[in-house]
Amino acid sequence: MSFIELADVHKTYGTGTSAVSALDGLSFTADQGEWIAIMGPSGSGKTTLLNLLGCLDQASTGVVHIAGSDTSKLSRSELTKFRSETVGFIFQQFHLVPHLTALENVMLAQYFHSMTDEKEAMQALQQVGMEERANHLPSQLSGGEQQRVAIARALVNDPKIILADEPTGNLDAENQRIVLGLLSDLHAKGRGIVMVTHDESVGRLADRRLNLEHGKIKETVVFSAEENEDFDEVLEHIWTRSEPTDHLHATEYTEVQWRRLVNVMTRIGLLKIENGETVFTPRGEERARIVIRRHRLSERLFVDILTIRDDHEIEESACKFEHILSPEVTDKMCALLGHPTECPHGSPIPPGPCCPGWDAWFDRLIYPCIMS
Ligand code: ADP
Ligand code: MG
Numbered sequence: 044m045s046f047i048e049l050a051d052v053h054k055t056y057g058t059g060t061s062a063v064s065a066l067d068g069l070s071f072t073a074d075q076g077e078w079i080a081i082m083g084p085s086g087s088g089k090t091t092l093l094n095l096l097g098c099l100d101q102a103s104t105g106v107v108h109i110a111g112s113d114t115s116k117l118s119r120s121e122l123t124k125f126r127s128e129t130v131g132f133i134f135q136q137f138h139l140v141p142h143l144t145a146l147e148n149v150m151l152a153q154y155f156h157s158m159t160d161e162k163e164a165m166q167a168l169q170q171v172g173m174e175e176r177a178n179h180l181p182s183q184l185s186g187g188e189q190q191r192v193a194i195a196r197a198l199v200n201d202p203k204i205i206l207a208d209e210p211t212g213n214l215d216a217e218n219q220r221i222v223l224g225l226l227s228d229l230h231a232k233g234r235g236i237v238m239v240t241h242d243e244s245v246g247r248l249a250d251r252r253l254n255l256e257h258g259k260i261k262e263t264v265v266f267s268a269e270e271n272e273d274f275d276e277v278l279e280h281i282w283t284r285s286e287p288t289d290h291l292h293a294t295e296y297t298e299v300q301w302r303r304l305v306n307v308m309t310r311i312g313l314l315k316i317e318n319g320e321t322v323f324t325p326r327g328e329e330r331a332r333i334v335i336r337r338h339r340l341s342e343r344l345f346v347d348i349l350t351i352r353d354d355h356e357i358e359e360s361a362c363k364f365e366h367i368l369s370p371e372v373t374d375k376m377c378a379l380l381g382h383p384t385e386c387p388h389g390s391p392i393p394p395g396p397c398c399p400g401w402d403a404w405f406d407r408l409i410y411p412c413i414m415s
Pocket of ligand 1: 088
């Protein structure tokens with residue numbers, strides 16, 4: 044059984060002619076530790092869904108199963124216990140108690156869970172970099188700082204899953220970065236996250252996105268074109284590591300971004316971890332070979348035919364070309380350039396089907412990769 048299982052869930056507010064159907068036959072499952080983004084227009088049922096997952100509300104019909112419990116069968120006291128032990132909430136409006144300090148706000152969550160423990164609460168504040176502000180009131184903290192306190196509060200009882208409703212909705216870019224960094228770290232440590240967001244770039248951090256429309260799941264977006272470009276970029280980074288020449292890279296990733304990308308790419312079978320090192324799977328290596336070929340042929344085109352000399356310009360343009368060239372155009376370009384074997388920096392260009400010696404190369408290197 045999955046960690047979260049929703050089957051044909053309906054949620055209706057009100058009755059008769061004034062009834063509003065907020066969720067209309069929604070089903071999905073999620074594994075423990077998954078990061079799921081819930082997206083969709085205003086009024087599509089995102090908050091309702093999150094409230095059902097956190098047992099702040101109950102479904103009208105259908106099954107909501109979380110961490111082995113059928114939540115519709117829990118009594119009031121069991122629901123309170125479930126909420127404090129299983130889930131941690133983060134809201135757009137932070138919802139800190141105004142007359143309590145940061146530390147007291149965190150301890151309040153402990154109070155509902157079991158017993159207050161100042162040392163533990165302080166450790167939770169440390170995790171979000173707020174220990175110096177422990178004795179400040181919410182009104183003495185910026186929005187970003189308040190949200191970090193709210194994250195500490197969500198973490199203090201060591202919940203299995205974090206439910207976040209537009210957690211960065213009220214934050215500026217810098218604080219958004221900090222909060223998303225914290226969530227990424229928690230996820231990397233195995234914590235499940237279900238996060239409502241309007242923001243496509245925030246949604247892209249998740250393992251999976253569910254798009255809601257009129258209380259139904261419209262589609263699960265797996266990977267956008269932009270994400271696929273990120274995957275290609277990571278493959279290129281790894282490919283060039285084993286080469287003597289230093290190559291420019293169009294995108295440099297932060298540690299958090301890199302870790303996330305490697306996690307996703309490992310999950311979908313492009314990379315694997317071997318002796319603590321990130322390496323290609325055969326499929327990843329094959330994809331890397333094709334991207335590197337497109338990239339380096341583009342570089343040759345810019346240097347040899349278009350006589351561009353600026354390294355940054357060449358790199359930037361090659362990075363655009365590598366995503367848009369079809370296999371046919373790539374081979375035509377290769378033929379036009381006389382099947383070059385080296386990029387302008389002297390690194391090898393992997394051959395393609397149009398190149399001399401391709402059959403032997405294919406049998407030796409590529410066929411085994413495709414078949415594995
Ligand atoms: P979202 O978070 O995607 O904006 P909500 O889950 O808040 O959407 O709301 C879904 C629908 O249910 C909306 O039409 C909203 O007006 C309605 N709704 C939500 N909560 C209530 C409530 N407590 N009473 C009546 N209608 C509600
Ligand atoms: Mg909402």
